[in-house]
Amino acid sequence: MPGLIDLARPRLDKVGQLRYRFYWYRTTVTIPDQPHDRATLVIKKARYGTAVWLDDRPIGHHYGCFTRGVFPLGRLTAGPHHLVVRLGTPVTLPPWVPWGEDREKTRYIPGIYDDVVLWLSGSPHLENIRVGPRLAEGAVDVAVDLVNVHPTPQTTTLRLTVREAASGRLVGQTTVTGLTLGPGERQTIQPRLTIADPHPWSPEDPFLYTLECATDADQETVRFGLREFRYDRASRRALLNGRPYWLHGSNITLYRFFEDPERGALPWDRAWVRRLLAELPRTLHLNSFRFCIGLAPEFWYDIADEAGLLIQDEFPIWGYDHRWSTQELLQEFSEWILAHGNHPCIVTWDACNETHSGVLGTRVIPVVRRLDLADRPWDNGYDLPAGPDDPVEDHPYKFSQPDFTLARLADDPGEQSPNSGAARDRAVIINEYDWLWLQRTGQPTTLSDRVYRRLLGEQADDPEACRRLRAYLMAALTEFWRARRRAAAVQYFCYLGYSRPDGETSDDFIDIRRLILEPHFAARMADAFAPFGVCLDFWAPDLPGGRAHSFTVHVLNDTAAPQAGQVTLLVRRGETVLAETTAPVTVAADGRQTLSLTLPIPARPGPAEVVARLSPAAGGRPVESRRKVTITGPEGRGPLGAPGPAA
Template identity: 45%
Template sequence: VNTWKDQQEVSRAPVERSELQPGEEKSWTQTVRVPNAYLWTPEHPFLYMLETSTGGDTASTRFAMREFRFDTATKRAYLNGKVYFLRGSNITLHRFFEDPKSGGLPWNEKWVRKLLVDIPKRMSWNTFRFCIGPVPDQWLDIADEAGLLIQNEFFVWTGHPMWRGRYSRRWDAEEMIRQYREWVRDNWNHPSVVIWDANNETLDEVFAERIIPAVRPLDLSNRPWENSYNGPVGPDDPVEDHPYLFVRNALGFGKPFHMTDLEGMNGLESSSMRPPQGHAMINNEYGWLWLNRDGSPTILTEKVYSELLGSNATPEERFSLNAYLLAGLTEFWRAYRHYAGVLHFVYLTSSYPGAYTSDHFRDVEALDLEPHFRDYVGEAFKPLGVYINFWQPTLEAGSNRSFVVKMVNDDNEPVKGKLILSLEGQEGAEIARRELALDLPGLGQQDYRFDLQVPNKTGKCLLKAAAYPEGQRHSGPTVSRRIVTVTATSP
């Protein structure tokens, strides 16, 4: 066993001697101890290389030392024994293959490293779900080196009986078990793969009764399994959630959703697709706000944007609103700590006329993110999270208003500093301001209440909560923003 980067030997098993007859096959098992092992984390993705030689042939594989699990009692994810909050997005590579600009990009190492390493670091993402489609081996190699956590999903999607005739189940259980075994074997030495995701939005008892029990023992790392609408199989397996609030507006399911509804919600949305579970939860799809790369709505969001902005809105107006709402939803889902992970949908997919979803690239070949998304959603995913629990469109001039700012700290280290709530006029000048001391424990959550006097000046304003942490490890403040209009006092 050698360290991967500098090829320093750390351990060696004793030589075993044997003899094979022509055509004979044998298997050997050896245990090689790695003393004082360096543990793999997103912050320090330390890798080892295992080499085996017969004298005439050599095989090698890369691996790492780490433990990842969920805990039902605390509803948290744990990496190497410590609580670790997951933040990130989804990649549907098989859909990107449909994109007119896909070409050879998925095999361009420079492009892939920017996609999986450079941009996620700027967005404060540590996790991706590779959704209903495989990725090239090189992608997982890069994820290992970059320290990404991957929820690796098998490519099954049946839907639900409630899906108006779109529910489909056609497969042979033994063939499925064979393919799942191959899938696990192909990926089990990648430390970045931390969750086996059996399926996407699928309801079928065969996964819990036959497939997962038959395949799980192959993985000596005992990774957790996620099982979609079917519910968890193991006692500490997680449950994924897809709280698409704006789907009500798009497809006419029940009462239309408005962002003001968030003020009375507690960070969870009940689902009729699956009975409530007491296990750790991952929110890995939310929004229903997709825009094509030219700023036009997708098939699934035409009605949403028509209701929000009208039929004559410009692409710039839609991009701005998209980022504003996605950031607010991201802040909201993180603020109440009901989820072990929050992963937005979707970071990379296809974009063309007639597509159902889309991603956030202004130029996918250059991997240039849409600027509003980069700004607003980048703030919403910072480890030090800020959420203003206020979505009213107006404030009354001269009124005294109370605001609650919710904060979370995803890091193990405590945070001290200051939290400022301000109201800015159209020119960006502060017209009202309050400041409180910020003191959050590691992995903590806290509400801060502000009383703010609204000036007697009408017009469009920006309500802003900015957390300024002390210390070198923070790159700057985290900001939550709300667009409001200050209106004249009612007679």
């Protein structure tokens, strides 16, 4: 623990297939000989429904499957105490409780899948410490709940201290004196602290602070970053710390990975998670993820804070059940915001995936939004946005269309697709594309099989051919969405999920334990997501030979400084370059420069590749945008598509 019950020893059979209705944890906790008014058990995440007994005494029940369960134990005597925790299954939950149904999952495995802590405190004690950065003022707003469980009034002083997390340097402090709380009283104290030499948090510089809150009877420290993030309705762009910022990323479907046959204890192996979140994404130039249809253990967010990732945190709702209690949703959403709200990595709250509810945006989000002192934006699925600057999500799965090829991108402006069905004047988050999943074995999934068979024919049974095709098409689509500049975020689906023969989707790995990415995909997507990158805006499968052709090349600069380099445009067959031209390029910060370059196309027909290569003036590896073509003669067209028989 933490983990899921299929990790139990001795092993349980048929876990996740509802053979048993309940599962039990039992342990002994030893309370030190330490004065306290209150002991509190916190189970950070467990599913499905948590009931607690201490020394055969029922303590309470928490229905939430994705948020903290807090169980007050009262004042405990020193020595051993017997703790029992019971978990249910989806069928044991009341119908008014959301439980994370996902129609692309088959197993719902119970477990305590986050940390468990036991707090001892005097009175008044601290709860729900929240931090709201105010960059313009060089300050933070703080909200702290003080609670008196003592039977008599208590007077205390609240001391708040801010330090740089790495150095420990003191940069801010304040004291609130004369706070008196009656028996059972709760007060929210809201001071502002000025920060000396404020240092913003960003993916490029994930600088962190700590806030220590202390009363005469309790003390707690939280970590935070000075980071502001919003979507701008006028420009339809994301703004990070006041400047435009492009989100490049993917999705992590952790709850699907929970049913992966190779999952084991990997999600709780901190070295494995650090490589997953902090090391590998940099090789692909990813700065953001959506935690899709599932909230992660809290240490995942700690690692994301340190790595400088931008996280869209999505509550596990995919389709709305009108039997759900609005009060239960308000309770669970509040627990979610209060537990995760100090993480600078979280830049967007996501209420649901691809869902029309009519409830979340009108009766839930407006209420819980005020709990977040950082005032993050909300994604409301396929419903209308809940706030004036909230974005809309879009899932333009081009290859789900029966006859789609890259050639159709030539006349596609990259506008918001009809599937989002929401406002057309908002920033757009493309956080899913594009129907080209492969199992880790290289075989198509149940959803993508017809795509590969249409494009590759008999080669669809060849894992190497499938992998090369996926890498080529995903890179081309990524370049397309980035170059059109219509989406504030471009995040494909999916970096981590399950891999199984009967699965609808899959992820990017060929070895999940060692976290080895499929090499063709990793190479092409690293170029496609390069912050100083290039897109060859040419999508036709055929290229007439024996004449000159003009090509459009977009050079993208998603950094905060101007960039310069050289663009080389060439046509090649294998390693032989048939034609080549170069041009210098300079691109403003957060900008795009479009070039028109002409090449003489050789007359000899046959397969070829057109390549736009960008070599940065500052040095580093060149990046490429590639298009497979067939050079045609004057008599007619070559076969449609590329690479292979068709694409």
